[in-house]
Amino acid sequence: MTQEVSVQEPTIAIGPDQPASRLLEKAVLGAGARIGALAEADALIWIGTPGDFPRTLPGSVRWVQLPAAGIEDFFAAGVFEAHPSVTFTSAAGAFAHSVAEHALTLLLAGVRYLPEHLRASSWRQREFFPHVGSLRGKTVTIVGAGGIGRALIPLLAPLGAHVIAVNRSGRPVTGPGIPGDVETVPTEQLGRVWSHTDHVVIAAPATAQTRHLVGADELARLKPSSWVINVARGSLVDTAALVDALARGVIGGAGLDVTEPEPLPDGHPLWDLPNAIITPHDSNPPQLRLAAFADHVGANVARFVADEPLAALIDPARGY
Amino acid sequence: MTQEVSVQEPTIAIGPDQPASRLLEKAVLGAGARIGALAEADALIWIGTPGDFPRTLPGSVRWVQLPAAGIEDFFAAGVFEAHPSVTFTSAAGAFAHSVAEHALTLLLAGVRYLPEHLRASSWRQREFFPHVGSLRGKTVTIVGAGGIGRALIPLLAPLGAHVIAVNRSGRPVTGPGIPGDVETVPTEQLGRVWSHTDHVVIAAPATAQTRHLVGADELARLKPSSWVINVARGSLVDTAALVDALARGVIGGAGLDVTEPEPLPDGHPLWDLPNAIITPHDSNPPQLRLAAFADHVGANVARFVADEPLAALIDPARGY
Numbered sequence: 001m002t003q004e005v006s007v008q009e010p011t012i013a014i015g016p017d018q019p020a021s022r023l024l025e026k027a028v029l030g031a032g033a034r035i036g037a038l039a040e041a042d043a044l045i046w047i048g049t050p051g052d053f054p055r056t057l058p059g060s061v062r063w064v065q066l067p068a069a070g071i072e073d074f075f076a077a078g079v080f081e082a083h084p085s086v087t088f089t090s091a092a093g094a095f096a097h098s099v100a101e102h103a104l105t106l107l108l109a110g111v112r113y114l115p116e117h118l119r120a121s122s123w124r125q126r127e128f129f130p131h132v133g134s135l136r137g138k139t140v141t142i143v144g145a146g147g148i149g150r151a152l153i154p155l156l157a158p159l160g161a162h163v164i165a166v167n168r169s170g171r172p173v174t175g176p177g178i179p180g181d182v183e184t185v186p187t188e189q190l191g192r193v194w195s196h197t198d199h200v201v202i203a204a205p206a207t208a209q210t211r212h213l214v215g216a217d218e219l220a221r222l223k224p225s226s227w228v229i230n231v232a233r234g235s236l237v238d239t240a241a242l243v244d245a246l247a248r249g250v251i252g253g254a255g256l257d258v259t260e261p262e263p264l265p266d267g268h269p270l271w272d273l274p275n276a277i278i279t280p281h282d283s284n285p286p287q288l289r290l291a292a293f294a295d296h297v298g299a300n301v302a303r304f305v306a307d308e309p310l311a312a313l314i315d316p317a318r319g320y
Numbered sequence: 321m322t323q324e325v326s327v328q329e330p331t332i333a334i335g336p337d338q339p340a341s342r343l344l345e346k347a348v349l350g351a352g353a354r355i356g357a358l359a360e361a362d363a364l365i366w367i368g369t370p371g372d373f374p375r376t377l378p379g380s381v382r383w384v385q386l387p388a389a390g391i392e393d394f395f396a397a398g399v400f401e402a403h404p405s406v407t408f409t410s411a412a413g414a415f416a417h418s419v420a421e422h423a424l425t426l427l428l429a430g431v432r433y434l435p436e437h438l439r440a441s442s443w444r445q446r447e448f449f450p451h452v453g454s455l456r457g458k459t460v461t462i463v464g465a466g467g468i469g470r471a472l473i474p475l476l477a478p479l480g481a482h483v484i485a486v487n488r489s490g491r492p493v494t495g496p497g498i499p500g501d502v503e504t505v506p507t508e509q510l511g512r513v514w515s516h517t518d519h520v521v522i523a524a525p526a527t528a529q530t531r532h533l534v535g536a537d538e539l540a541r542l543k544p545s546s547w548v549i550n551v552a553r554g555s556l557v558d559t560a561a562l563v564d565a566l567a568r569g570v571i572g573g574a575g576l577d578v579t580e581p582e583p584l585p586d587g588h589p590l591w592d593l594p595n596a597i598i599t600p601h602d603s604n605p606p607q608l609r610l611a612a613f614a615d616h617v618g619a620n621v622a623r624f625v626a627d628e629p630l631a632a633l634i635d636p637a638r639g640y
Contacts, residue, residue: 097454097456097480098454098456101428101432101454101455101456101479102432102452104428104479105425105428105429105431105432105434108421108424108425108428108429109425109428109429109434111425112421112422112425112599114425114429114434114438114597114599115438117597117598117599117600118434118435118438118439118597119438120591120598120600121586121591121592122586122591123582123583123584123585123586123600124600125583125600125601125602128599128600128602128605129602129605129606129607130605130607132422132599132602132603132605132608133608134417134418134421134608134611135421136417136418136421136608136611136612137611154478155478155479157478158474158475158477158478158497159421159475160417177478262443263443263445264443265443266441266442266443271440271441271442272441277434277437277438278437278440279432279434279437279448279452280437280440280443280444280445280448281445282445282448282449282452283452285448285449285450285452286449287449287450288452288453288454288456291454291456291457292456
């Protein structure tokens with residue numbers, strides 16, 4: 001019986017040929033598969049470029065895991081076309097956690113008045129007291145309930161924040177760590193949210209529809225204590241309107257990992273505003289990506305072993 | 321039937337006579353009690369001083385909720401002695417959440433390299449990339465598993481941090497939001513933790529035993545990326561050793577809401593170290609205390625209504 005089970009362990013190859021990351025190997029082994037050569041593999045974890053992807057794969061390979069969340073380049077290189085009978089998965093969602101952690105950091109830093117604290121060189125307790133806030137009992141609206149938004153909700157919930165998730169369909173957002181009292185609002189009703197929220201986190205894709213989603217009107221309806229966090233794309237926020245709102249104290253502050261223009265040029269007013277926290281699009285730095293990818297691989301290998309549906313399936317016909 | 325139930329709603333008085341806070345009233349009503357005069361009350365929520373506490377209470381009053389976590393002053397004023405048949409509860413634990421949120425903010429700000437980001441006035445992405453860390457997969461040791469420590473664990477868990485809780489007994493720390501994989505280490509084995517943790521949060525009481533618990537030896541066994549957060553009392557950390565470790569990069573940084581000496585004098589080297597975040601003991605500012613107390617009151621009134629054991633019971637014989 002034990003032998004039968006061990007014979008059924010699928011073999012996973014990691015390619016291209018290079019000293020494979022121990023993190024990845026650990027993830028594969030931990031998920032109940034073994035690691036072997038491509039020639040005898042049931043699946044391939046690919047950590048190389050689209051250009052280096054094998055022209056042919058052994059007939060035994062049923063699944064390929066790609067290393068990127070956006071797979072336009074693999075599409076352009078004809079990788080899916082060349083292997084029509086193989087199931088491909090991307091890394092979509094794998095990197096959401098780091099960006100969500102970054103968004104939480106910017107929001108907490110703002111609410112707890114850290115920028116002013118960091119500038120201080122004397123003990124200004126009485127002066128700072130009224131400015132130190134909390135997320136407890138506050139409403140945080142997350143615009144965009146994709147990977148990042150869904151990863152952020154479980155971080156906000158234990159802080160006692162009430163979450164409004166804005167998504168296209170308005171369908172309730174559910175998932176592990178997402179409490180039942182999350183309110184979901186469809187994008188077309190976003191207008192009624194601004195005056196009912198304490199803070200806003202932008203985590204929606206950049207499209208023609210979402211361009212300058214946050215402008216002067218929206219900022220005016222927020223509170224003088226509100227923080228706006230953008231970890232999506234700079235184009236979603238009207239930078240000129242934001243600079244004006246920050247300078248006049250219309251809102252409490254802004255935490256921006258993305259800007260428009262990007263990179264933010266030297267001398268731009270955002271650099272000097274005391275209530276702006278700028279991080280140079282580094283919420284998902286290279287050294288965190290591998291660990292996150294290993295987690296994603298481990299979870300998908302476990303599904304492959306159990307013959308369950310894989311996460312982040314690519315539909316070659318639709319191109320994503 | 322409805323009438324019978326409504327007759328059984330206990331009456332809660334809020335005193336001393338003053339326009340009672342709406343937050344408190346809401347908490348009492350939301351917990352299923354009604355608000356009434358002290359003369360007809362089953363319980364008293366006291367938000368005044370020990371000196372103003374009534375010398376006599378109506379025989380109907382079975383429970384008194386006090387507004388402070390430490391109740392030495394009520395003890396000294398003879399309040400418990402004067403009312404031997406009344407059950408008293410303190411606000412112990414009520415204010416832990418705000419301090420835990422503050423500790424999380426300091427830790428995330430450190431790990432995500434916010435101090436250096438806030439000093440920047442140009443787009444230094446490549447330079448910052450290697451310094452942006454994550455709590456995911458990291459070990460955070462919380463020294464002291466009292467109210468603050470227990471409130472912090474549920475905030476760290478969804479970030480993917482592994483938590484080591486250090487308490488006197490070494491008994492497993494359990495409770496709502498505290499995952500089963502939290503490791504508990506008794507204080508006498510704290511020595512073996514330093515070289516096995518990524519970060520340390522100090523949340524233990526100040527006693528003769530905990531004085532300078534973190535000194536040069538302990539800091540030397542941490543990592544160059546480790547952050548030390550102190551939200552307890554300044555005396556638990558040897559300031560001179562910490563300044564040295566921060567200046568030489570022995571650890572990554574320190575987030576201090578409490579210092580020794582406190583207040584930290586102007587010109588102290590901690591003000592100028594780029595890897596120190598100082599907040600002037602403002603992790604639980606006055607305006608957050610009332611909201612936290614209202615939550616505590618609501619939960620205790622709900623227990624009173626349901627005839628369940630009250631939280632933060634005071635034992636007058638032991639004086640706390």
